[in-house]
Amino acid sequence: MMNEQLRGIVRGMPKAELHIHIEGSLEPELIFELAQRNAVQLAYQSVEELRAAYAFTDLQSFLDVYYAGASVLLHEQDFYDMTMAYLRRAAADNVRHAEIFFDPQTHTGRGVPFETVINGIHRACAEGPISATLIMCFLRHLSEEAALQTLEMARPHLDKIIGVGLDSSEVGHPPEKFARVFAQARELGLHLVAHAGEEGPPAYIHSALDVLHVERIDHGVRAIEDAELTARLAREQMALTVCPLSNIKLCVFGRMDEHNLLRLLDAGLAVTINSDDPAYFGGYMNANFEAAFDALPLGLSHAQRLARNSFAAAFLDDATKQRYLGEVDAYFREVMP
Ligand code: HPA
Numbered sequence: 465m466m467n468e469q470l471r472g473i474v475r476g477m478p479k480a481e482l483h484i485h486i487e488g489s490l491e492p493e494l495i496f497e498l499a500q501r502n503a504v505q506l507a508y509q510s511v512e513e514l515r516a517a518y519a520f521t522d523l524q525s526f527l528d529v530y531y532a533g534a535s536v537l538l539h540e541q542d543f544y545d546m547t548m549a550y551l552r553r554a555a556a557d558n559v560r561h562a563e564i565f566f567d568p569q570t571h572t573g574r575g576v577p578f579e580t581v582i583n584g585i586h587r588a589c590a591e592g593p594i595s596a597t598l599i600m601c602f603l604r605h606l607s608e609e610a611a612l613q614t615l616e617m618a619r620p621h622l623d624k625i626i627g628v629g630l631d632s633s634e635v636g637h638p639p640e641k642f643a644r645v646f647a648q649a650r651e652l653g654l655h656l657v658a659h660a661g662e663e664g665p666p667a668y669i670h671s672a673l674d675v676l677h678v679e680r681i682d683h684g685v686r687a688i689e690d691a692e693l694t695a696r697l698a699r700e701q702m703a704l705t706v707c708p709l710s711n712i713k714l715c716v717f718g719r720m721d722e723h724n725l726l727r728l729l730d731a732g733l734a735v736t737i738n739s740d741d742p743a744y745f746g747g748y749m750n751a752n753f754e755a756a757f758d759a760l761p762l763g764l765s766h767a768q769r770l771a772r773n774s775f776a777a778a779f780l781d782d783a784t785k786q787r788y789l790g791e792v793d794a795y796f797r798e799v800m801p
């Protein structure tokens with residue numbers, strides 16, 4: 465258990481969030497409010513009954529509930545309200561900058577127009593209390609053809625996204641399946657990331673790097689099973705966007721004191737801490753930091769390193785990045801005993 469002084473420092477430090485699915489920030493209360501507003505019938509009778517369904521055994525058991533929750537999003541204002549609620553909550557945790565994933569296919573598959581989704585989310589980012597940019601994710605359980613069509617739909621909106629990512633059911637859907645769509649996104653000058661090594665094997669991290677040419681690995685915790693890969697990730701300072709509470713809720717690790725976050729840091733990897741789907745996994749950024757710091761022997765120097773890593777791995781221009789890194793260092797000079 466960390467001491468209260470360190471807890472205060474970790475809560476107050478400036479940080480960036482690089483792994484947040486905006487649909488995963490939809491709180492049960494807002495799901496019910498939107499269901500009522502839009503006359504959508506849910507399979508759950510109450511907020512309590514919905515929350516009771518948040519007992520996951522693996523990634524797929526979560527995704528089934530997560531896609532059901534997203535079914536209440538119909539109008540641009542719904543996407544705006546969801547995103548604004550997240551940005552306000554992140555600001556309260558001293559998140560200065562967020563790079564937000566969204567899953568257009570979850571909505572276009574239900575007949576919601578692509579522009580309804582992106583315009584609502586983007587307008588909230590433009591008006592919200594913190595800096596925020598968007599990464600469009602392809603659902604890997606669907607075909608590469610469907611991903612290519614989604615990239616086509618995004619073409620008139622390229623000024624609203626900074627990159628593309630890959631999420632949903634990992635095992636059985638390796639990065640190679642999306643080689644052509646990532647090549648096209650790269651041609652368009654978009655940043656590239658992919659979920660890899662959450663439930664999938666280290667081989668998926670290799671192919672995310674070598675076939676898709678990603679610039680960050682989302683999760684990546686299974687890298688540690690491959691010593692050569694671990695050494696490469698350290699050598700290349702390839703950022704991992706680790707999500708501690710997510711990993712426990714989805715049973716990637718049995719308990720937080722078994723999480724390999726500190727082992728990854730000790731191996732020299734560019735680890736960051738993130739919330740993934742905060743409405744479903746028990747907390748936003750500071751809850752993730754506190755859960756990790758409570759269970760693992762992490763100290764002040766780790767806190768500073770994690771805060772620095774989050775800005776260093778962000779898709780920001782160099783001057784902005786240096787300004788945030790300077791802000792982190794100034795904060796730690798101030799609080800250092
Ligand atoms: O943690 C995740 N993994 C894969 N897909 C997802 N979609 C939302 N969260 C996740």
Ligand SMILES: [Zn+2]
Nearest residue numbers: 485631659740
């Ligand atoms: Zn994720």
